[in-house]
Amino acid sequence: MRGLREVLNLLRLPHRGSATALEAQAFQRLKSFLEGQGIPVQEIPFRGVRSYGPELLLINLLLGLAPASPVPPLLGALGFFLYFNGWRPWGFLLDRHPSHNLLAWKGQGAKALVLMAHVDTAKTFFLYHPKRVRHFRANFLLNALLAFLAPLLALTPLRWPVGLYFLAQAALLLHRELKAPYVEGGNDNGSGVAVATALFLETEPPEGWRLGLALTGCEEVGALGAKALIPHLPPGTLVLNLDNVGQGELFYAEGEGMLLYVPYRGTLLDAARKTPGAHPLRYRLAYFDTLPLARRGFPCLSLIRLEQGVPPHWHWPTDTFARLDQGALEDTLRYTRTLLQRVFQGVSS
Incomplete structure (x- = not known):
């Protein structure tokens, strides 16, 4: 639990709006924290937008x-x-604000698994009331x-x-x-960053495996960080994404898509189906960082917690760190720990 608290404290800023100075400050804090744990960290710069509003x-x-x-x-x-x-062919005209991802690795081997979570937060809108x-x-x-x-x-x-x-x-x-203001983003997605980082720090991958941590920017404006991450992942990398996991009931997405539906495939999905503690979900509310990765053939899985079918306090000013459920965070960490063990051991029944 100490690792969860430490990471959450790093993210306690007024907001971490996509491609803003506060998003950059959050990344700098996370990088310094990881390097302080003896973890080499790669920065992956790219350019994005601060809001999806102008495009819509x-x-x-x-x-x-x-x-x-x-x-x-x-x-x-x-x-x-x-x-x-999830396609923005006009993006080259609009993406002019600097953002970046952080990518860290542990272990050596031909197989790779990455824990992914987005750092940025979104502006609110009346539809999220x-x-x-x-x-x-x-x-x-x-x-x-x-x-x-x-x-x-x-x-x-x-x-x-x-x-x-x-x-x-x-x-x-x-x-x-x-x-409209940017939200504080305790649940979306301070919770995911905290669980992914804590799990990464506590896990030593077995022989033949590399374990990665990918913290992305600009997820809220079109999964731009995930798209920039793709060239830096070995082919066939398993991607476990954590998003909004600090309140509510735990689900694992079997696929996603607001219009066209992209099903997930691979070892992580097989492991989730055999690991008690989460319910299956066809996620259609929005799309995760996993969408561009799943389209490129990466075996993906996304975890999310919902209340009455939606993330609690989704993109609303009440999404604060004070409202996080510590029990939900700990339970998500336990579930993901078991999930990784199943994957590393070959997903037995």
Whole structure:
């Protein structure tokens, strides 16, 4: 438990917003802590954005132009499809703020397993209010349906209500950019960073294995840190991701995807199915850092805790370190410890 407390204390900042100075400060604290434990740490720099708001605002503006022409909503629907499947072909135009990952290794061998957790925190938004957040998935599916129908509805009298709907959303996103604060992020994802780091420090990989710790930036704005991590992982690396594991009931995701669903495969998933203490889940609320890795063929598993189907205090100002459940953190650490032992021993029944 000492390791969990030490890491959580390092992350106690007003926020760790993606690609902000406070995210960089959190990374510097973590790096110094790991090096103080005698662990060599590699920094992986990349550039990202500080918020997903401008991208979604532009997509909504294009959809909101349905009364003018079907062409802008067609582009908006394409942008919606790409963004919510984790693809940002326009990223080279927007990614201009420095961020980075930390990557550390223990052991030697042909097999590799990485513990991954994102360090950054997100801005809040009205959809994450406790009275609305349980309808987050339904609201997303409504938006997806209207976005994909918008190019057709632009040819009918319904183009006006559809256009006004998306213009109203663009206005709300603009307000978010100008006024909404970043959250403190005790659960999302101070909890995951603490468990992953504590487990890494206490675990000595067996002969033939390398154990890694990957702490990523810019997860909240499109898993940008995970994408930058890919060239630095040996082929076939097992990736165990921890996200929002400080409150609620423990689940292991069998796959993820807001629109297209990407199933997980491999040793970690097999081990999770044989390890008591967590429930299976098809995660569709958002996407994890594992999405770009799973798409590239890495065997992945993500752990998350939920209450009534959503992460507790998800992207809301009440997501503070003071609200973390120490029992949940310790239980997650015990579960992941058992999971790793099963993987290292070959996943017996």
